[in-house]
Amino acid sequence: xxxxxxPKLGIAIRLHEAGSFTQAAMLYRELLRTEPRDAxxxxxxxxxxxxxxxxxxxxxxxxxxxxxxxxxxVYHNNLGNALLAAGLIEEAAVSYRAAIECAPEQPDGYxxxxxxxxxxxxxxxxxxxxxxxxxxxxxxxxxxxLLGIACLQHGEASAAxxxxxxxxxxxxxxxxxxxxxGHALVKCGQLSxxxxxxxxxxxxxxxxxxxxxxxxxxxxxxxxxxxxxxxxFAAHLLRPDSVEYLMNLGLNMTRRKRKDxxxxxxxxxxLDPAHVQAHITxxxxxxxxxxxxxGWNEYEWRWRSSxxxxxxxxxxxxxxxxxPLNGKVILLYAEQGYGDTIQFSRYVQQVVSLGGKVVLEVxxxxxRLLKDLPGVTICLRQGIDPLPYFDLHCxxxxxxxxxxxxxxxxxxPIALPSIRxxxxxxxxxxxxxxGLVWAxxxxxxxxxxxxIPLRTLLPLREISRLTFVSLQKKIPxxxxxxxxxxxxxxxxxxxxxxxxxxxxxxxxxxxxxxDTAVAHLAAxxxxxxxxxxxxxxxxxxxxxxxxxxxxxxxxxxxxxxxEGWECVVRRIYERLKHLV
Numbered sequence: 327x328x329x330x331x332x333p334k335l336g337i338a339i340r341l342h343e344a345g346s347f348t349q350a351a352m353l354y355r356e357l358l359r360t361e362p363r364d365a366x367x368x369x370x371x372x373x374x375x376x377x378x379x380x381x382x383x384x385x386x387x388x389x390x391x392x393x394x395x396x397x398x399x400v401y402h403n404n405l406g407n408a409l410l411a412a413g414l415i416e417e418a419a420v421s422y423r424a425a426i427e428c429a430p431e432q433p434d435g436y437x438x439x440x441x442x443x444x445x446x447x448x449x450x451x452x453x454x455x456x457x458x459x460x461x462x463x464x465x466x467x468x469x470x471x472l473l474g475i476a477c478l479q480h481g482e483a484s485a486a487x488x489x490x491x492x493x494x495x496x497x498x499x500x501x502x503x504x505x506x507x508g509h510a511l512v513k514c515g516q517l518s519x520x521x522x523x524x525x526x527x528x529x530x531x532x533x534x535x536x537x538x539x540x541x542x543x544x545x546x547x548x549x550x551x552x553x554x555x556x557x558x559f560a561a562h563l564l565r566p567d568s569v570e571y572l573m574n575l576g577l578n579m580t581r582r583k584r585k586d587x588x589x590x591x592x593x594x595x596x597l598d599p600a601h602v603q604a605h606i607t608x609x610x611x612x613x614x615x616x617x618x619x620x621g622w623n624e625y626e627w628r629w630r631s632s633x634x635x636x637x638x639x640x641x642x643x644x645x646x647x648x649x650p651l652n653g654k655v656i657l658l659y660a661e662q663g664y665g666d667t668i669q670f671s672r673y674v675q676q677v678v679s680l681g682g683k684v685v686l687e688v689x690x691x692x693x694r695l696l697k698d699l700p701g702v703t704i705c706l707r708q709g710i711d712p713l714p715y716f717d718l719h720c721x722x723x724x725x726x727x728x729x730x731x732x733x734x735x736x737x738x739p740i741a742l743p744s745i746r747x748x749x750x751x752x753x754x755x756x757x758x759x760x761g762l763v764w765a766x767x768x769x770x771x772x773x774x775x776x777x778i779p780l781r782t783l784l785p786l787r788e789i790s791r792l793t794f795v796s797l798q799k800k801i802p803x804x805x806x807x808x809x810x811x812x813x814x815x816x817x818x819x820x821x822x823x824x825x826x827x828x829x830x831x832x833x834x835x836x837x838x839x840x841d842t843a844v845a846h847l848a849a850x851x852x853x854x855x856x857x858x859x860x861x862x863x864x865x866x867x868x869x870x871x872x873x874x875x876x877x878x879x880x881x882x883x884x885x886x887x888x889e890g891w892e893c894v895v896r897r898i899y900e901r902l903k904h905l906v
């Protein structure tokens with residue numbers, strides 16, 4: 327072993343640590359000319375070669391050092407790093423395992439193996455090695471941070487949260503620790519706690535545009551749009567050329583009923599004309615503001631996003647672009663949710679008027695409802711029925727773009743064949759029969775802002791001569807004890823598809839609902855619908871007003887920035903009491 331007091335080696339190490347690689351390399355080589363078996367000099371020169379991008383030379387030097395001292399965990403680790411840089415992944419893994427055998431209580435080998443496996447998307451193995459590193463070095467902040475990041479990438483939000491809690495405890499003044507902790511809290515659905523973590527990250531590092539942006543996103547998910555806007559604006563000021571921050575701020579302005587969000591999205595697209603999410607966000611804003619001609623065009627960018635990638639259909643037949651059909655057979659197919667399919671099936675008649683023979687492919691639960699829709703030649707169950715012959719195809723929600731629908735020429739809702747009323751439920755009641763839907767699809771990314779607790783609707787029970795009927799297919803677990811307070815019948819528990827649901831709705835006098843497929847269905851069969859909307863509603867309901875051109879029998883009850891769902895229910899209470 328080399329003499330640790332060798333002055334030349336000490337000087338070389340100090341130059342190496344200071345970044346003076348050329349001078350350090352010269353000294354290492356001078357030392358090796360006189361002491362060719364100096365293992366430390368061989369190893370450190372190898373590390374330097376790796377640092378300056380010469381992994382093959384690094385590998386040769388460190389292997390020479392290992393011939394002299396084969397049980398050095400540090401040497402094996404650095405050999406693994408050089409092998410990895412050279413693309414020799416399996417050999418690098420062997421070196422890291424050798425490092426662990428030589429120094430089983432040191433965390434470096436476990437961390438390096440964890441890094442290797444995570445880089446190969448082998449998260450289970452990577453997480454296992456990070457856990458072993460943390461077990462051996464509980465106070466190592468970086469090991470806990472790497473464990474948390476890998477757990478987040480693998481979708482293990484709870485484990486990530488535990489890891490980042492450790493990181494925050496180890497480094498309470500480290501802004502990035504709080505930022506990562508906030509990300510894990512968001513994934514666990516703990517948005518209020520996430521806000522506090524992001525706020526702490528901002529306090530510790532006011533110049534972190536990422537922290538401001540994450541804080542804005544957390545406020546946005548809570549429906550706190552003014553605070554979200556302030557945070558997004560701070561991120562934008564710190565990095566004005568960020569397309570993401572321009573997008574977030576522009577969409578936030580629209581949610582706050584401002585109409586200048588378009589300008590920010592236009593600026594974002596000047597910076598990156600091919601930015602897919604910016605085009606989609608612009609489409610949302612334009613459609614919300616009723617600029618349908620440009621909005622439909624921008625909405626076509628959805629097919630380039632990862633969210634819609636699985637819905638792309640590969641046909642040899644060409645896509646229809648709105649030209650006259652002259653008797654050609656065209657396949658129109660559902661692409662998104664049940665409510666979207668119900669809403670946009672109205673365009674079948676428009677396509678027929680252009681000379682098309684329509685083959686309509688819909689989700690199986692909508693098949694019986696839509697199979698006899700006027701203008702439909704053949705109706706198919708998506709994913710079940712084989713496709714017949716057709717000449718052209720078009721996604722259902724692209725038809726408005728193809729025929730250039732403007733806000734003042736929206737077609738009437740689907741003309742469903744006569745829906746018979748379901749017998750049996752609420753049949754003997756002389757009171758007004760009201761269907762209730764208070765919770766939407768929990769998988770919807772903004773469901774927390776669209777759904778409301780059933781308890782919020784309890785004041786409606788005070789109005790006499792009302793019979794309530796639950797139109798929930800599934801009662802949320804948190805509402806199970808409240809349902810009995812309403813004494814509601816639940817006809818959808820025995821409904822198999824949307825035709826059964828339509829028959830249940832047909833016997834009602836009014837449907838009070840949040841933004842769900844049932845709202846589209848009830849309005850399509852002509853039932854009066856009162857829909858409760860969050861402050862930032864979906865684009866199709868616009869920014870303001872009680873009516874919508876999409877459904878003549880629908881009335882919109884909007885939440886405002888100053889009130890919660892309770893105030894919306896109070897307005898419904900007063901309107902309902904007057905109606906009764």
